[in-house]
Amino acid sequence: MAELRFRNDEALEQPAVTLDSFLTQSNATAVRLESDEDARALIPHLDRLALVEIAFPKFRDGRGYSSARILREAGYTGELRAQGDVLVDQIVYLRRCGFDSFAPDAPLNPAVVAESLARFEHVYQGAADGAAPVWKRRHG
Amino acid sequence: MYKYDQYDQAIVDARVAEFSDQVRRRLAGDITEDQFKPLRLMNGLYLQLHAYMLRVAIPYGTLDSKQMRMLAHIARTYDRDYGHFTTRQNIQYNWIKLEDAPAILADLAKVEMHAIQTSGNCIRNISSDQYAGAAADEVADPRPWAELLRQWSTFHPEFSYLPRKFKIAVIASDEDRAAMKLHDIGIQLVKRDGKLGAAFYVGGGMGRTPMVAPLIKDFVPIEDYLSYSEACLRVYNRYGRRDNIYKARIKILIHELGADEYARQVEEEFAHVKTLGIDPPAAELERIAAFFAPPAFEVGLADTVDRNDPDFAVWLDQNVKAHKQPGYAIVNISLKPVGGIPGDASSAQIDVMADLAEKYSFDELRVTHAQNIVLPHVAKRDLYAVWQALNEADLAAPNLDLISDIIACPGLDYCSLANARSIPVAQKIAQRFADLDRQRTLGELKLKISGCINACGHHHAGHIGILGVDRKGTENYQLLLGGSGAEDTSLGKITGPGFDEDGIVDAVERVTDKYLALREGEERFLDTYRRVGFDPFKEAIYG
Numbered sequence: 001m002a003e004l005r006f007r008n009d010e011a012l013e014q015p016a017v018t019l020d021s022f023l024t025q026s027n028a029t030a031v032r033l034e035s036d037e038d039a040r041a042l043i044p045h046l047d048r049l050a051l052v053e054i055a056f057p058k059f060r061d062g063r064g065y066s067s068a069r070i071l072r073e074a075g076y077t078g079e080l081r082a083q084g085d086v087l088v089d090q091i092v093y094l095r096r097c098g099f100d101s102f103a104p105d106a107p108l109n110p111a112v113v114a115e116s117l118a119r120f121e122h123v124y125q126g127a128a129d130g131a132a133p134v135w136k137r138r139h140g
Numbered sequence: 141m142y143k144y145d146q147y148d149q150a151i152v153d154a155r156v157a158e159f160s161d162q163v164r165r166r167l168a169g170d171i172t173e174d175q176f177k178p179l180r181l182m183n184g185l186y187l188q189l190h191a192y193m194l195r196v197a198i199p200y201g202t203l204d205s206k207q208m209r210m211l212a213h214i215a216r217t218y219d220r221d222y223g224h225f226t227t228r229q230n231i232q233y234n235w236i237k238l239e240d241a242p243a244i245l246a247d248l249a250k251v252e253m254h255a256i257q258t259s260g261n262c263i264r265n266i267s268s269d270q271y272a273g274a275a276a277d278e279v280a281d282p283r284p285w286a287e288l289l290r291q292w293s294t295f296h297p298e299f300s301y302l303p304r305k306f307k308i309a310v311i312a313s314d315e316d317r318a319a320m321k322l323h324d325i326g327i328q329l330v331k332r333d334g335k336l337g338a339a340f341y342v343g344g345g346m347g348r349t350p351m352v353a354p355l356i357k358d359f360v361p362i363e364d365y366l367s368y369s370e371a372c373l374r375v376y377n378r379y380g381r382r383d384n385i386y387k388a389r390i391k392i393l394i395h396e397l398g399a400d401e402y403a404r405q406v407e408e409e410f411a412h413v414k415t416l417g418i419d420p421p422a423a424e425l426e427r428i429a430a431f432f433a434p435p436a437f438e439v440g441l442a443d444t445v446d447r448n449d450p451d452f453a454v455w456l457d458q459n460v461k462a463h464k465q466p467g468y469a470i471v472n473i474s475l476k477p478v479g480g481i482p483g484d485a486s487s488a489q490i491d492v493m494a495d496l497a498e499k500y501s502f503d504e505l506r507v508t509h510a511q512n513i514v515l516p517h518v519a520k521r522d523l524y525a526v527w528q529a530l531n532e533a534d535l536a537a538p539n540l541d542l543i544s545d546i547i548a549c550p551g552l553d554y555c556s557l558a559n560a561r562s563i564p565v566a567q568k569i570a571q572r573f574a575d576l577d578r579q580r581t582l583g584e585l586k587l588k589i590s591g592c593i594n595a596c597g598h599h600h601a602g603h604i605g606i607l608g609v610d611r612k613g614t615e616n617y618q619l620l621l622g623g624s625g626a627e628d629t630s631l632g633k634i635t636g637p638g639f640d641e642d643g644i645v646d647a648v649e650r651v652t653d654k655y656l657a658l659r660e661g662e663e664r665f666l667d668t669y670r671r672v673g674f675d676p677f678k679e680a681i682y683g
Contacts, residue, residue, distance in 0.1 A: 062301025066377050069298055089179055096297035120154045122147045124291040126418055134147040135420035
């Protein structure tokens with residue numbers, strides 16, 4: 001279960017299945033991607049997905065950031081969960097890449113999370129969160 | 141010079157607040173050292189042998205006098221009265237207390253500086269040509285394009301946990317003064333049919349597996365510059381190796397995939413990324429470029445310089461280079477006095493250089509990857525006054541590109557990764573060749589020393605390179621010949637068994653003696669080496 005969720009819809013009860021099972025099992029609506037699995041394999045099936053859980057076996061393993069953006073860029077609007085070695089200081093980056101729920105191995109301090117998310121008002125580059133890069137603010 | 145607007149300042153200020161909070165949580169024990177490590181690393185704070193080391197970013201090596209004086213202030217207030225200029229055109233301080241780090245970052249933010257991404261597995265400080273805006277051979281000033289990359293890469297949400305650190309250089313001339321092809325991405329701005337574009341060389345680097353970057357794309361239209369960079373990085377972030385830290389740099393990925401296959405994957409990713417609207421409009425580039433407009437050069441200045449003072453004349457011939465503007469020159473300040481520590485400058489010296497920049501160089505300074513300082517725009521009529529002031533401050537060593545202008549990493553005197561000391565070897569070699577006439581007879585000779593296989597001292601790219609290793613608990617130095625970090629990029633070859641500290645100095649001398657015996661005409665050491673090959677030198681060294 002996600003410890004932190006930035007969505008208004010009901011959390012899904014169905015457990016996430018592996019990518020292999022998902023691709024062979026037509027009724028699953030939740031899938032778990034390991035960090036070395038290709039997020040683009042899910043693109044043909046986005047319309048039946050309600051939850052994608054992306055694994056962070058180590059916080060240093062940053063492949064999940066690309067996986068998340070690829071799914072959002074392909075139009076995926078369901079829940080995108082970061083699971084594993086997810087630390088409070090990564091939350092801003094993860095949110096910007098499109099994650100909207102978090103299941104960290106170690107609990108996060110909600111006050112520190114809120115503070116982190118509020119800290120940077122401006123960003124330099126476009127990502128999956130829709131925040132306008134500063135060049136857009138500069139030039140309207 | 142680029143100036144922050146409200147957005148740039150707000151981002152840097154927020155970073156100071158964030159890092160202050162992270163330090164507070166660390167000091168309070170709320171986070172472990174293991175959790176704190178990637179945070180402090182992304183703020184340029186390393187735990188070294190004796191203390192914390194703080195690395196401050198100097199984007200593309202360009203700074204003004206106010207910023208330079210702040211660097212002196214930090215050295216004076218928080219360190220031991222000196223700083224060390226690095227091969228990434230940055231400065232680092234070796235004796236920092238963790239609890240002072242937030243105050244230092246706050247001081248830096250007051251002069252539009254920071255330590256963002258000066259370490260960690262992210263996109264590091266963008267480096268460039270130290271003669272940008274002053275060299276006659278550039279197709280454009282590369283710094284606006286470096287600044288664009290700086291902004292794009294700052295807190296990039298997707299590329300802050302890459303497999304390994306990532307270094308980008310941008311140049312705009314055929315003459316390469318930035319070792320561009322030894323970067324993860326080397327970009328050369330080029331013109332085709334009157335249009336500006338960028339050649340992308342990807343997968344170069346030094347370290348334990350040195351590689352010269354292959355050309356991945358010869359012409360990226362300039363309006364695709366950031367999208368193409370993003371595609372290069374995304375392919376790397378997804379497929380770069382993460383199983384072995386020594387194989388995690390992009391050069392290994394490209395070596396394993398092949399440059400053509402990597403280029404194909406980037407092209408495929410680019411076709412998608414280009415639809416995301418990542419590239420800013422031309423108006424943003426124009427806004428940035430306006431900050432780098434040429435200064436108000438005086439016209440009609442004389443090109444003649446009074447050479448009556450012989451010491452001045454020697455310095456003039458060695459350290460002063462041609463400027464694109466008549467009546468002006470580029471002044472190189474060597475931070476390699478014989479017996480000194482390469483790249484080190486005292487706070488007082490940093491202040492002197494700041495004063496000279498303000499008075500004589502349109503308030504601009506550059507840091508070079510060879511760990512020297514440049515005053516880019518000095519009127520020739522002021523050269524003598526500049527030299528006198530430099531001489532007074534022990535900053536007038538006339539040895540640019542000579543054998544004593546050594547690049548050296550901090551080595552075992554400071555660095556927790558080092559296997560051997562670099563600084564004493566640099567000092568001994570400089571002393572052995574202290575006679576300036578002898579150095580000038582040898583001519584251009586780039587000697588580079590690393591204290592371990594990570595190659596921070598660029599030994600692979602030295603005409604003569606030295607690599608310190610640990611051999612059964614004693615420091616041992618290997619000799620390499622034939623490297624180059626210039627446009628004729630090449631990697632040095634190890635000569636054979638290593639030497640002890642005095643032995644390596646003797647070996648270097650045997651190499652230079654052999655060169656003098658073999659030299660034809662105006663050949664530099666590197667030219668002779670390339671003509672006659674490795675064997676005559678090997679024989680001279682090992683007999």
